[in-house]
Amino acid sequence: MTVTEGLTLNHVSLSVGGTSLFAPLSLYVPPGQVTTIMGASGSGKSTLLSAICGTLDPAFTLKGTIGLKGRDITGLPPQTRRAGILFQDDLLFPHLSVADNLAFGLPVGLDRRERGDRIRAALADAGLEEFGARNPSTLSGGQRARIACLRALLAEPDELLLDEPFSKLDSQLRDRFRQFVFDHASDQNLPVLLVTHDPADATAARGKTVHLSQ
Numbered sequence: 001m002t003v004t005e006g007l008t009l010n011h012v013s014l015s016v017g018g019t020s021l022f023a024p025l026s027l028y029v030p031p032g033q034v035t036t037i038m039g040a041s042g043s044g045k046s047t048l049l050s051a052i053c054g055t056l057d058p059a060f061t062l063k064g065t066i067g068l069k070g071r072d073i074t075g076l077p078p079q080t081r082r083a084g085i086l087f088q089d090d091l092l093f094p095h096l097s098v099a100d101n102l103a104f105g106l107p108v109g110l111d112r113r114e115r116g117d118r119i120r121a122a123l124a125d126a127g128l129e130e131f132g133a134r135n136p137s138t139l140s141g142g143q144r145a146r147i148a149c150l151r152a153l154l155a156e157p158d159e160l161l162l163d164e165p166f167s168k169l170d171s172q173l174r175d176r177f178r179q180f181v182f183d184h185a186s187d188q189n190l191p192v193l194l195v196t197h198d199p200a201d202a203t204a205a206r207g208k209t210v211h212l213s214q
Contacts, residue, residue, distance in 0.1 A: 005069060006191040007052070007159050008029045012064035014044050014051060021047060024064060024211040029159075029191035034182060034205035036194045039212035045195040048212075052193065053085055054078035068191075069158050084157030084190075086165035086181070090148035092136040098147055099132035105151035107174065122150040142173045153188060158202045160185050162194040166201060178204055203213050 007029040014021045021044030031033040039046050043084045050056045052066055055078055061175045066074045092101050102119045109119070123129050126146040129140075136144055145165070152160065160179065178201065183194045194205055202209045 004034075005151055007193060008065075009052075010067060012048070012062070012066060014047055014056075015061045015079045016059055017035070020060060020214060022214055025210070025212070026210070027210060028087050029193055029207075031189045031191050032186050033193040034194055034207040035208040036196060036202040036207065036210060038196060038199075038202060040186070041197075043068070043212040043214075045212060049085065049163050049195055052081075052159075053083040053161055054081050065146060066189045067111050074100065074163075078172075082158040083153055083161055084152035084159065085161040085163065086149060086152055086212065087163045088167050089111060089163060090136075090144045092151075094137060096136075097132065098128065098134050098136055098139065101136060102132075102154060105154035107154075109158055111203035118154060120182075121191075122154060126150055142177060145169065145173075145177050146180060149177075149184065151165070152207050155185055156188075157190065159191045162192060164196055173175070175204075 002160050009025055009027050011024045013024045027035060037048065039045050045059060047056070051062050054076060057064060065072055068081065084191055093104065098102070102122050103115060106115055106118060119132065123132050126143070128143060132137065136147070139147070166178050169177055182205065194201060196202065
C-alpha cells in the first residue's frame with residue numbers, strides 16, 4: 001500500500017487572527033482504517049474536518065497540503081473532494097421521506113431502476129425495509145443515525161469524516177451505531193478520520209490516535 005491510496009495531511013496548520021489552533025500536523029490515514037483526532041474544546045478538531053472537506057470559514061488560514069487518493073485537494077471546491085461526513089446531528093431533510101433522503105446521496109447519472117435498487121438495498125441494510133415512505137421525524141434516534149450514515153456512503157465518497165456523530169446517543173445505542181459506521185467504512189475501504197472527546201470511541205476505532213496541541 002502506498003500513501004497515495006488514503007488521506008494525507010502534510011504539515012497542516014490552522015490559524016485565526018494570527019493565532020495558531022494547533023501545531024503543524026502530518027498524518028496518513030490508510031484505506032479501511034480509522035484515525036482518531038482528540039483534543040480540548042476549541043483546539044480545532046472540527047475546524048480541521050472543515051478544512052479537509054473544503055468548507056473552512058474564510059476567517060481561518062490554512063497552511064500545508066491535503067491529499068486524497070493521490071490528488072492534492074487543498075484548493076479544490078467541496079463538491080469535487082468526494083468527502084462523506086457525519087455530524088452530531090443527523091441532518092436528515094424533514095420535508096423528504098426516508099427513501100428520498102437516501103436518494104439525495106446517490107451519484108448523478110443513475111437510471112431510475114438502479115436508484116430504486118440502491119435505495120431498497122440501503123433500507124434493508126438499515127433494517128428499515130418498510131420505512132421508506134415514512135417521514136424521518138417518525139424514526140428513533142438510532143434509525144435516523146443509520147439512515148444518515150448510509151446516505152453519506154451512497155454518495156460513494158473517497159473518505160469518511162466523523163464529527164462526533166456518536167455523542168448524542170445513549171451508551172448502548174452508541175456502541176451499536178459506532179460499529180455500524182466502522183464496519184461499513186471498512187467494507188468500502190475508506191480512510192476514516194474521527195473527531196471525538198470520548199476515549200471509548202478511540203479505543204473502538206482500533207487505529208492511530210492524534211492529540212491536537214499548540
